[in-house]
Amino acid sequence: MSADSAMREVVSQAYAQRRDAWESAAVRIKHWLKQQQKGLLKNKDISRLDVDGHRIKDPARTLAKLVEKAADDPDLRVSTPQDVENHIRDIVGVKVLCKSPRDQKMMFDSLTDPQQLGAFALIEQKNYVDPPKPSGYRACHVTLQIPSDQGEPVFAEIQVKTRLQDAWGELTHEDMYKPGAAMKPSELHGEFARAMANMLATVDDMADTLAVELSALTNPDLDTTVPSAADDTIEVKVRATGPKYALAVDGDGRQGLIPAFAVRKLSDSKGTIKVNDFISVDDRLRATVEEDSKGLYYIPMALP
Structure with missing residues (x-):
């Protein structure tokens, strides 16, 4: 059996044995994120943060990422389902969509604050907003370890994006940039994608500025003094x-x-x-x- 075939078999075993645990962990994370959402936005517009569902990574993509890692590291060994999870820590993915970069930063800061995580453990954090990836991709990623009552803890990646950052992925077919993609973007495609990412980032910044201006209306610089008891009240x-x-x-x-x-x-x-x-x-x-x-x-x- 070739190395790739052996790795494919181990990936299949991992998905057969652990999919239920992954699904349960995803549901638990979404419930926890909704509590975070309510806590961060109490008495405010709850739609500023939207827990946008979850996904279990396609087995073919997991295999492609493992093959790529093995090519970069000849000493990499993948012989058990646990090895698959240890090397690919974003099999479980949950997305949080934000109205603006301010909300994105607020959510990212909360997810990387150990005091907010409870039983979850922070494994890794990546900020692809400043600077973005060369492709133009912008997002914040947080990898957490989630306790499971179905065996070993589960790794999960939470992607925190603005709605426009998420729209960029839809508009540019972001999957073309990922390992194992059937098609590769042309130079022209890449230039257009980066230009679109920059334009959408500008709109995001404008939305933030607008939100600040509207917020300022709640604390106006009125020329007034605290009234005395003689004033009409x-x-x-x-x-x-x-x-x-x-x-x-x-x-x-x-x-x-x-x-x-x-x-x-x-x-x-x-x-x-x-x-x-x-x-x-x-x-x-x-x-x-x-x-x-x-x-x-x-x-x-x-x-x-």
Whole structure:
């Protein structure tokens, strides 16, 4: 039996013996990622992060990667199913799609923080955003080791991409760049793919800038001071809080923002604060009303 044939047999054994464990691990990772999503985006737009399913790598691609590794390393030995998993650690893959590069960095930082991982172990992290791969590919990859009740722990790769980075793969047939691909990209194809990647990265950066500008509206630079007891005030009830603002509603059902600068003045704090350190959901506050072309704001007289 040739070396390639022997390796093909071991790969087949690995898939026959371990596929159920891989599938179970993928489901567990997705559930955990959804909890991460809720934790990172509490009181915010949950669609900024989307756990986009999973895949088990095609056996032919696993074999192709092993053959390539063996060609580069004559001492590489693959004789057991466990050897297959030890050498190819992205057989289980899960994708997280993000609205913007800021969200991508937030998710990547969370996945590489040992305090957030619990029973999972961080094995490897790769940032292909800065710089990207020569092909133009951009993404963040994190390899984790997941405990399994079906034998040895499972390795899994989580790919964190913006939606536009993921779209680039669809538009350029990213699979053409991978080991064992039936077709290889021409020089012209490569030039177009890199140009498209750069253009989409520019759009991603513009989306980030837009998000920052919109976020700034929640902390406007209003020329106002904390009101005195003599000012006309209304009572508002807090419905949601976050680091930069609280959302409140008045007796007429109008919703407005309590901005960070007003809370900072009342707290006598210096520098940046988090509004939700001082104001909680269901708090009732006396406040004056400020309204301009950007929105409606409630300026509290005192903190709860």
